Amino acid sequence: MTGMLLNGYVVSLQIFALTLIGAIPLGVLVALGRLSRFKPLSWLVGLYISLMRGTPLMLQMFAVFFIPYYLFGQQTGPDYMFVAVMIAFIVNYAAYFAEIYRSGIQSMPRGQYEAAQVLGYSRTQRFFRIILPQVFKRILPAMGNEIVTLVKDTSLAFSIGIAEMFTTSRALVASQRSMVPFAIAALIYWITCLVIEFVLRRIEKRMDYYHD
Amino acid sequence: MTKPKTREMPRPDISLTSALGLPAVYVKDARKSFGDKEVLRDVSLSIKQGEVVSLIGPSGAGKSTLLRCLTLLDTFDSGELAYGNVRVCANVPGESRTTYDKEAERQARMRFGIVFQNYNLFPHYTVLKNVMDAPIVVQKRDPKEVEEQARKLLERLDIADHADKVPDQLSGGQQQRVAIARALCMNPQVIYFDEATSALDPKLTQDMHRLIRELAHDGMAVGIVTHEMGFARDVSDRIAFLFDGQIVEEGTPDEVIGNPSDPRTKAFLANAED
Numbered sequence: 098m099t100g101m102l103l104n105g106y107v108v109s110l111q112i113f114a115l116t117l118i119g120a121i122p123l124g125v126l127v128a129l130g131r132l133s134r135f136k137p138l139s140w141l142v143g144l145y146i147s148l149m150r151g152t153p154l155m156l157q158m159f160a161v162f163f164i165p166y167y168l169f170g171q172q173t174g175p176d177y178m179f180v181a182v183m184i185a186f187i188v189n190y191a192a193y194f195a196e197i198y199r200s201g202i203q204s205m206p207r208g209q210y211e212a213a214q215v216l217g218y219s220r221t222q223r224f225f226r227i228i229l230p231q232v233f234k235r236i237l238p239a240m241g242n243e244i245v246t247l248v249k250d251t252s253l254a255f256s257i258g259i260a261e262m263f264t265t266s267r268a269l270v271a272s273q274r275s276m277v278p279f280a281i282a283a284l285i286y287w288i289t290c291l292v293i294e295f296v297l298r299r300i301e302k303r304m305d306y307y308h309d
Numbered sequence: 310m311t312k313p314k315t316r317e318m319p320r321p322d323i324s325l326t327s328a329l330g331l332p333a334v335y336v337k338d339a340r341k342s343f344g345d346k347e348v349l350r351d352v353s354l355s356i357k358q359g360e361v362v363s364l365i366g367p368s369g370a371g372k373s374t375l376l377r378c379l380t381l382l383d384t385f386d387s388g389e390l391a392y393g394n395v396r397v398c399a400n401v402p403g404e405s406r407t408t409y410d411k412e413a414e415r416q417a418r419m420r421f422g423i424v425f426q427n428y429n430l431f432p433h434y435t436v437l438k439n440v441m442d443a444p445i446v447v448q449k450r451d452p453k454e455v456e457e458q459a460r461k462l463l464e465r466l467d468i469a470d471h472a473d474k475v476p477d478q479l480s481g482g483q484q485q486r487v488a489i490a491r492a493l494c495m496n497p498q499v500i501y502f503d504e505a506t507s508a509l510d511p512k513l514t515q516d517m518h519r520l521i522r523e524l525a526h527d528g529m530a531v532g533i534v535t536h537e538m539g540f541a542r543d544v545s546d547r548i549a550f551l552f553d554g555q556i557v558e559e560g561t562p563d564e565v566i567g568n569p570s571d572p573r574t575k576a577f578l579a580n581a582e583d
Binding site: 212227307309 | 380381382415418419421422423425427429430431432433442443446447448475476477491495
């Protein structure tokens with residue numbers, strides 16, 4: 098039983114890790130688009146963020162899963178299931194991360210931009226050397242919240258039949274007529290979150306060498 | 310992400326400027342409005358190399374706006390601005406607004422530094438990195454050579470012991486000196502101080518006075534925006550009194566502060582006494 102659960106857990110961790118790897122950098126681009134002075138881009142990105150935050154992630158997953166069929170009449174293979182989940186997760190979480198980045202970027206004092214500008218830094222250098230590192234520290238607590246939520250959100254992949262931990266635990270509950278697999282799965286989710294919180298606290302401590 | 314451009318940044322060529330006898334900073338007939346409000350009206354001002362010029366005047370007179378335009382954080386509506394032989398903007402016949410030259414702006418940025426009123430140090434960098442980063446990243450200079458210069462500057466400004474600290478571990482006066490070192494490490498020809506001494510005690514004010522005179526002695530042009538009449542009088546070669554967007558009086562400290570001729574200067578100084 099634990100073997101099956103652990104197999105499911107590995108899939109859950111894959112969804113978790115791949116979402117972070119994709120959404121953390123993508124969120125920066127989305128935030129920059131949202132903050133762009135080119136209004137059409139800013140509005141378009143605003144619409145995207147609003148859609149992502151205003152509709153259920155589960156629905157978005159279904160949308161990504163079925164769109165190729167309805168749009169191109171193409172049957173998708175079973176491999177596409179996982180791809181669809183990843184696209185939906187990354188695109189959804191990038192929207193949430195982007196809003197956190199945006200709040201962080203906008204909270205930066207104007208003097209930091211001006212000092213960098215006077216010293217001759219280009220716009221790119223200014224953003225990546227001066228602004229972003231400071232934004233990172235400011236948004237860490239908010240990001241921690243989202244990341245812990247993501248651990249539990251991976252269970253949504255159950256709805257399109259990915260064999261992640263919740264799916265396997267549910268199958269075990271059905272076959273064994275026992276709630277124990279659910280309890281174990283809950284414990285594993287919880288421990289995972291505890292580990293993540295621990296890691297985040299360590300990072301926060303390391304960033305604590307300065308205050309602004 | 311886009312990589313920073315690897316283009317060589319020109320180092321300021323002081324020799325040409327002095328050979329031509331050009332002022333380090335030159336502003337002519339500068340105008341600036343915010344909406345209907347005219348903030349600067351035909352301001353002309355120049356600072357020669359080795360000269361200390363203070364800009365005084367009541368709040369809202371346009372001092373900050375002028376300083377922001379001089380440091381290219383804002384733009385004049387019309388008029389001319391030049392740093393030595395680099396003309397940043399000028400009126401083109403037939404154009405209502407002055408025309409800025411991007412390449413000249415870039416070159417001019419290498420010719421001036423500013424010490425902001427609240428310093429604007431980079432809090433995530435150590436003191437040493439605050440001073441070294443722009444010369445290495447922007448001017449593409451050799452890190453070893455930059456570090457040597459940075460350490461010398463910190464030594465000269467008496468903050469060498471704090472090189473590895475971050476700004477928020479330092480007092481306001483120390484942070485200001487880091488900001489000065491950061492500006493000087495770019496080897497500018499002009500340095501601006503926004504409210505140089507408003508946060509300093511008498512001893513530090515005296516140090517600042519000595520430092521500014523030393524910088525001028527070394528050939529730097531120094532521009533100071535200040536409310537402290539006593540300091541302006543002691544440290545400056547020339548004082549310009551800005552009132553309602555115009556320079557209404559300009560001259561030596563003794564002329565402007567000791568014996569003002571314009572009634573607006575007189576009134577301002579009478580209030581500033583106390």
